Amino acid sequence: MDREDPETLEREPAVGRDGDVTTDVLIVGTGLIGATLAAALGSAGLRVTVIDRLPGSAQVAPNFxxxxxxxxxxxxxxxxxxxxWSAIAPHAEPILDIRISDGRLDPAGGPAPVSLLHLHFDHRQAVRPGQAAAPMGYIAENRHIRAALFRRLGELDTVSVVAPAELATAMRGEDAARVTLADGRAIRAALLVSAEGRGSLLREQAxxxxxxxxxxxxxxxxxxxxxLPHRGVAQEKFLPAGPFAILPMTDDPASGAHRSSIVWTERADLAPALLRLPEPAFQAEFARRFGTHLGAVKAVGQRFSYPLSVQTAERFVAPRLALVGDAxxxxxxxAGQGWNLGLRDVAALAEVVVDAHRLGLDIGHAAVLADYERWRRVDALTMVGATDALNRLFSNDIAPLRLARDVGLAAVNRLPPLRRFFMRHAMGVVGDLPRLVRGEAL
Ligand SMILES: Cc1cc2nc3c(=O)[nH]c(=O)nc-3n(C[C@H](O)[C@H](O)[C@H](O)COP(=O)(O)OP(=O)(O)OC[C@H]3O[C@@H](n4cnc5c(N)ncnc54)[C@H](O)[C@@H]3O)c2cc1C
Incomplete structure (x- = not known):
């Protein structure tokens, strides 16, 4: 490993006499969730090995x-x-306000008109009396978050990163789990964690x-x-094909240009044609949806696309195995909550594992995993249900539904306690929070 270049970090773990690597926790996946869990557990002194089929350098590349x-x-x-956080902070823009409105496309090609009935969240209204106001959150580019996580893993002697490495087999026995990699290497751990994302092989094998x-x-x-500057305001417009989100970013460090990140939901049968449009036609479609509130606007750089679906694993644990994040x-x-939900998995799993470890207990024991699953199930299923219902309610142009949701948005807007309730949920500070989410050490 080149310790001077944390973005390309790959540290091989020590091999035992039987040829197997032995570690406390083996995490499969160094995505945004697996890398965060490795950093959390490694910071608390557990020995962690984390593998990924992609090297860190590929994951932080601008086109990834x-x-x-x-x-x-x-x-x-x-x-x-x-x-x-200190490595992410220079790249993070505080979210001060969120504006949510219903809109439709102007058939003449002009900017999308938005409904007068809307919902406005102001960060100053999320706090209880006597508390200081804090941003509702921050917007940061995934590649900078990944780079900060890899840098942290490079600082931790307790963490070994093995990448590129492809998972071949996983055996989960009474006392330990044993994983073999496609190149024949074997790793033994008390606990196996799938942070493999939506297509988790470990979930399927279990x-x-x-x-x-x-x-x-x-x-x-x-x-x-x-x-014009966005002034920390995030906007979500519900257009007939789905939400169009405008998320405030830091100004471009080189040119100083004001920037926002766009998540533009489209029908899957129409989106490929939009993505292939030549530049002037694409810019026109883009500007039509974006509107004029920030002056002249243009889409810059690569066009990325992601198919959208909802999925839930029937169980989050199996003997010696825990699923976290998208797995x-x-x-x-x-609602921009997928990774935040996974982060709460990370914080809860890290807490039960670290507590068991401190007591000298078996960290992969069924009772430890049951605690994790019990803790995470309600929050996860609530978020799955809420985001699914929101998308179905807002991604259409049916007149009675449009009227009902506009009235609903305006009603929430007029009720400060209800507004505060939604804001605190979006801020991820509701419910039985793990120590890390409360900002405490593990
Ligand atoms: C358009 C869009 C916008 C989003 N915006 C937000 C937002 O604003 N806020 C928010 O909270 N969430 C957001 N999300 C959700 C968020 O991106 C995901 O929840 C999060 O990235 C999931 O991370 P993960 O680490 O669980 O999975 P992944 O990112 O899928 O990572 C899985 C990793 O595991 C590796 N891997 C998989 N299988 C194997 C194997 N068998 N062997 C070795 N390696 C393996 C992969 O190479 C990969 O690196 C958004 C999602 C989309 C699509």
């Missing part, structure tokens, strides 16, 4: 992932507690059933440059 993450307040506290439904939608992701539940990005 064009998305940003809306980091909720609770997730921000957790990133701070595990020593990752026979855990998956409930899944496609949305027939695709998210087009681009960066917008606009003439456990994958949701629609309508």
């Amino acid at each position: 992932d064009g998305r940003t993450i809306a980091i909720a307040h609770g997730s921000h506290c957790a990133l701070r507690a595990i020593g990752v 026979g855990i059933r998956l409930h899944r439904a496609g949305y027939g939608q695709l998210a087009i992701v681009v960066t917008a440059e606009h003439a 456990a539940h994958g949701i629609h990005p309508i």
Whole structure:
């Protein structure tokens, strides 16, 4: 491993006399969730090995992932507690306001008109009396979050990263799990964690059933440059094909241009044609949806796309195995909550594992895993249900539904306690919170 270049970090773990690597926790997947769990457990002194089929250098390349993450307040506290936030902070834009409105496309090609009935969240109204106001969250590019996580893993002697490495077999016995890699190497661990994302092989091998439904939608992701500053305001417009989100980013460090990250939901049968449009036609379609509130606007850089679906694993654990993040539940990005939900899995799993380890207990024991599953199930299923219902309610142009949702948005807007309730949920600070999400050390 080149310790001077943390973005290309690969540290081989020590091999035992039987030829196997032995570690406390083996995490499969160094995506945004697996890398966060490795950093959390490694910071608390557990020996962690984390593998991925892709090297870190590929995952931080600008053309790998064009998305940003809306980091909720609770997730921000957790990133701070595990020593990752300071490297993300220069690239993170605070979210001060969120404006949600219903809109439709102007058939004449003009900017999308928005309904006068709307919902406005102001960060100053999310706090209880006497508390200081804090941003509702931050927007940061995925590649910068990944780079910060890899940098942190490079600082931790307790963490070994093996990548590229493909999982071949996994055996989960009474006392330990043993995984072999495609190149023949073997790793033994008390606990195996799948952070493999939606297509988890470990979940499938464990026979855990998956409930899944496609949305027939695709998210087009681009960066917008606009003439006027966004002033920390995130906008979500519900257009007939689905939500169009405008998320405030930091100004371009080189040119100083004002920027926002766009998540533009379209029908899956129409989106490929939009993505292939020549530049002037694409810019016209883009500007039509974006509107004129930030002055002249253009989409810059690569056009990325992501198919959208919802899925939930029937169980989040099996003997010596825990699922975290998208491997456990994958949701629609309508509320920017998928990674935040996974981050709460990370914080809860890290807490039960670290507590068991401190007491000298078996960290992969069924009782430890049952605690994790019990803790995470309700939050995850609630978020799956809420985002699914929101997307179905808003991604259509049916007149009575349009009227009902507009009235609903306006009603919430007029009721401060209800508004505060939604804001605190979006900030990820509701319910039985793990220590990391409260900003405490593990
Ligand atoms: C358009 C869009 C916008 C979004 N915006 C937000 C947002 O604003 N806020 C938010 O909270 N969430 C957001 N999300 C959701 C968020 O991106 C995901 O929830 C999150 O990235 C999931 O991370 P993960 O690490 O669980 O999975 P993944 O990112 O899928 O990572 C899995 C990793 O495991 C590796 N892997 C898989 N299988 C194997 C194997 N068998 N062997 C070795 N390696 C393997 C892969 O190479 C990969 O690196 C958005 C999603 C989309 C589509």
